[in-house]
Structures are given as structure tokens and as C-alpha cells.
Amino acid sequence: MVSSEVTVNALLAILNVFFNPAETVRRIQGNKTAWFPPILLGGLIMAAYNYTLPRATMQALRNEPPAGYDQAKLDSLVSAMEMMSRFSTISAPMMFALMILVGAGLIFAMCILLRLNVRFPDLYNFMAHVGMINAVQTLTHVFVLRNIGAAITVKQLTPNFGLASFLPPDASKLALGFVGFFSVFSVWHILMLVIGFAALTGCTKRRAFVATAPSWIIGMLYEIVVTMSR
Numbered sequence: 001m002v003s004s005e006v007t008v009n010a011l012l013a014i015l016n017v018f019f020n021p022a023e024t025v026r027r028i029q030g031n032k033t034a035w036f037p038p039i040l041l042g043g044l045i046m047a048a049y050n051y052t053l054p055r056a057t058m059q060a061l062r063n064e065p066p067a068g069y070d071q072a073k074l075d076s077l078v079s080a081m082e083m084m085s086r087f088s089t090i091s092a093p094m095m096f097a098l099m100i101l102v103g104a105g106l107i108f109a110m111c112i113l114l115r116l117n118v119r120f121p122d123l124y125n126f127m128a129h130v131g132m133i134n135a136v137q138t139l140t141h142v143f144v145l146r147n148i149g150a151a152i153t154v155k156q157l158t159p160n161f162g163l164a165s166f167l168p169p170d171a172s173k174l175a176l177g178f179v180g181f182f183s184v185f186s187v188w189h190i191l192m193l194v195i196g197f198a199a200l201t202g203c204t205k206r207r208a209f210v211a212t213a214p215s216w217i218i219g220m221l222y223e224i225v226v227t228m229s230r
Helices: 003-017 021-028 036-063 071-076 078-090 094-114 122-153 173-181 184-201 205-229
Strands: none
Touching: 003 021, 003 036, 021 122, 021 184, 036 071, 036 078, 036 122, 036 205, 071 094, 078 094, 094 122, 094 205, 122 184, 173 205, 184 205
């Protein structure tokens, strides 16, 4: 009976983070192992992505070979890509946990600067749950790649979930990178992060936004750098 209650509570904590993160905070408060279910689930989703993307990439390159590459040259890359795919798939849960840890560490440092009272285990538990929104984006990406199938192109490897499609064709790479980061999922993640963090610490939502911003600003800067380097 106790085990079933724990399972239901863990499931509700994950489901609530998508729309009512304050309820998630209430359910995980003081639970030292609350991070485990979302980390496991998010890690499995990331593993599915790491398994799918290299294969989709290779198929896209076969459909649109880069300049100077023929099929024989592409075939020589297969073994290396398969080895990288196996490693990234197996290590996905650990990498997902590490990404959550980095985000929680950045926010914890901001909490010290802003003098916000929060225990790191509670913060990590909460960050693991909010990370499920990013995991849903990753899962959606997997479904898109699988739905396209063998006809996939290089451009279709990175489906647009945001506002980048509304930019004019001559938009700068800086604008593309900035706007491209703010997908439906990233905005959703930021909103739930702020609301949940305010509930966790008892601070205002304005201070919650300032405290949590470093955890996603790094991702935004990375997206800008990658876009500008293409």
C-alpha cells in the first residue's frame, strides 16, 4: 500500500510540473529521492534521442551528400557514428542527471548572491522535475524524425518549435539563434521554473526569474554561437 502511494505521488509530481509546479514542490519537499523518477524517465528519453539522431543524420547526408563526399566516403563514417551513438545512448541517463546538476548549481549560486534560503537537495529535486519539459521537447523531436523517415533532409534534422520561421529570409544569424532558442517548450520551461522556484523559496516571481535565469541563459548563448558558426 505504501509503495503504491509513493508511486502515485511520484507520478503526480511529474505530471503537475507541466501546469502546476507549486503542487510538484509540495509533493517532493523533503523527499531525498524525489529526483530519481524524472531523472530515469528523462534519461531514457534522451537515450532514445541519442540513438535516433545519428541514424537520421547519416540518412540525411546520404540524401544530400556534402560537397566532396560520395557514398563510399559516407560509408566510411558509419562505424564511427555507430560507436558514438552507442556510447551516447548508454550514457544518456548520466548525462541528463549531469545537465540537471549544472542547472541546479548555477541557480544555487544565484540563491547565495540573492540571499534566498533553499536547500540544494530540494532544489535538485525540483530541477529534475522541471527538466521533464525539456525531455518532452526531446521526445517530440524523436517523433518528428521518425515520422519523416528515409526521405529526411539535413534541414529537417532540426525541426523548428519556435518563432524562427516567422523571421524574414535575410534575418541575421544572431537573430536566428536568439529567436530560435525560444521555442514553445523553452518558454514553457522558463515559466514553470519561475513559478515553481517561487513556491520552493517563498520569494517573489521577479526574484525567482532573476535567480533561475542563468540556468537557461547558457543554453541560449550556446544556441546563438552554434547558429552563427553554421
